[in-house]
Amino acid sequence: MIINEALIDLNTALDTKEAVIRHLAGLAKKEGRISDLEKYVEAALHRETEYSTAMGFGIAIPHGKTSAVTEPFLCFAKVDSVDWNALDGNPVDLVFMIGVPEEAGTAHLKILASISRKLMKQDFRDSLRNVTSNSELIQLLQNSDLGI
Numbered sequence: 561m562i563i564n565e566a567l568i569d570l571n572t573a574l575d576t577k578e579a580v581i582r583h584l585a586g587l588a589k590k591e592g593r594i595s596d597l598e599k600y601v602e603a604a605l606h607r608e609t610e611y612s613t614a615m616g617f618g619i620a621i622p623h624g625k626t627s628a629v630t631e632p633f634l635c636f637a638k639v640d641s642v643d644w645n646a647l648d649g650n651p652v653d654l655v656f657m658i659g660v661p662e663e664a665g666t667a668h669l670k671i672l673a674s675i676s677r678k679l680m681k682q683d684f685r686d687s688l689r690n691v692t693s694n695s696e697l698i699q700l701l702q703n704s705d706l707g708i
Contacts, residue, residue, distance in 0.1 A: 562671070563634040563701065565694035566591050572637040577644050577652075578605060581622050584635040584657045592630065593659060599628035600659060614646030619679055621672060623658035632660045634671065636697060638689070654688055678704055 567587050574580050581604045588594045603624035607613065614620040620642075634656060641651040658671050678684050684704065691697045 562632050563636065563698065564591070565698060567593075567633060567635045568694040568697055569635075569637045570691065570694065570697070572639045572655075574639060575642060577608065577620065577622070577642055580637060580639055580642060580655055581605060581608075581657065584637055584655070585624075585659075587635055588629075588633045588657075588659055591633070593633040594628050595630050596628040600624050600626055603628070604657070604659075608645075612645040612647070614644035614648075614652055615676060615679065616646055616648040616650070617679065617685055618650055618653045619656070619685070620644045620646070620652045620654075621656045621658065621675060623660075623672060625660050625662060627662040629659040629661045632658075632671070634658055634675075654685070 569587065572580060572583060574583055582601050585594060585597055585600050589597045594600045603626040604622050607623060613622045637655045639653055639655060641653060644652040646652065656675055687700055691700060
C-alpha cells in the first residue's frame with residue numbers, strides 16, 4: 561500500500577515547510593521507501609521553488625520524483641500552522657507528501673489528481689482534520705475511493 565500508519569504523523573510540531581518535508585521524508589526513509597534522504601528532500605524543495613504546492617483550504621501536497629525513491633509513498637501530517645506560500649494566503653494545517661521513483665512516469669500526477677479531487681470537498685477536509693489515530697486516517701482514505 562502506498563501509505564501505512566508509519567507514514568502518518570498527526571501531531572507534527574514543526575513550523576516551516578522545509579522542516580515538515582524533511583520530517584515526512586524521514587518517515588519514508590525509515591520505512592525503506594527512500595534510499596537517500598537528502599536527495600529526496602532536495603527534489604521536493606526544488607519543486608517548491610517552481611511554485612508552491614499549497615492548494616488552498618489549509619492543505620499542501622509537496623512531492624518529489626527522484627531516483628532516491630525506491631517505492632512510491634504517500635505521507636500525511638497534521639501541523640499547527642505553517643506558512644506554505646499559499647495563493648489564498650492561509651497557513652497550512654494538513655500535508656500530504658508524495659514520493660515516486662524517477663522512472664515512474666506520471667504516477668505522481670495520478671496520485672496528486674486523485675487526492676486533489678477529494679480535497680475539494682469540505683466534508684473530506686473536515687474528516688481529515690478530525691481523525692484522532694493513524695488507523696482512523698487509513699480507514700478514511702480506504703473508504704474514500706482514492707484509488708491509492
